[in-house]
Amino acid sequence: MHYKQEGNQIIVTGIDSFDIGETLESGQCFRFTKLEENHYRLVAHSKVLNVLQEGDSFTFYPCAPDEFESLWAHYFDLNSDYGEIKRVLSANDPVMEEAIGYASGIRLLNQDVWECLVSFIISQNNHIARIKQIIENICVKYGEDIGGACAFPTPASLARTDIDELLLCRTGFRAKYILDAAAKIDRGEIDIFGFKNAATDDIRESLQNIHGVGTKVSDCVLLFACGRRDVFPIDVWVKRVMTKLYFGGEAVTNTKIREYAYERFSRYAGFAQQYLFHYGRTGGKQG
DNA sequence: GCCCAGGGAATCG
């Protein structure tokens, strides 16, 4: 990877296995808009960023070199070797080879823990289009104005509100879950900043002390915001595609799927999950 | 109008 500065832009070349559309639209994050083909605007870590992809050239703007180095390169996981990851996962596995071939430019993001947690609390029993809308409602109502967009609100700002106000954002039955998460983090009962150096099982146990956070939501936070790429979240789509493509269509429990995935995909299970999720949900293979 | 969605809690076996 190589990059240069041009005014308020950073031009990046020499990244393989990166597609901005596939990465943002693979269901791992929700605060982005498609401006045109291969051209997106996103909000993350209290900053607005535009990304334009032209061939193997990526323009990040507005963006300074230090910000690219310290924030966005890590956010988009640009320093990981996806060629190696895809080689290992594809070896002797035609199913995974097909899923990877469907969207070989997916990168697993490194998101903010708190935003990721609230986003996937909202995701439960919900559609992606509505998840995006509800999150946007919350940002507009409670988030700081960062110029052209609103930042994701802090735990303190959501801990301060009451359930009737939050329900106006159309969160439905998830409102009480969001408030419990905000309260426990704001009071320091759950130390999300300590997650960086904590054991995966300790993070999982800590998160599941929140009312409304179970296996799936905690696994998504571990994978998308704590960099635990060996974690394999199982939702309805992953269950569907795994059942069909790896279990011959016979009924199988999440416990069995998880055991199988950890055995087969090992330390790259999280990457495998994302390729399979996106392939299953949008690749027309969900029968 | 009906179905279902990147689930989880409560309850029962």
Add this chain to the structure above:
DNA sequence: CGATTCCATGGG
């Protein structure tokens, strides 16, 4: 551990 039911909401 596994199966069932309920939860708010609205896009398709």
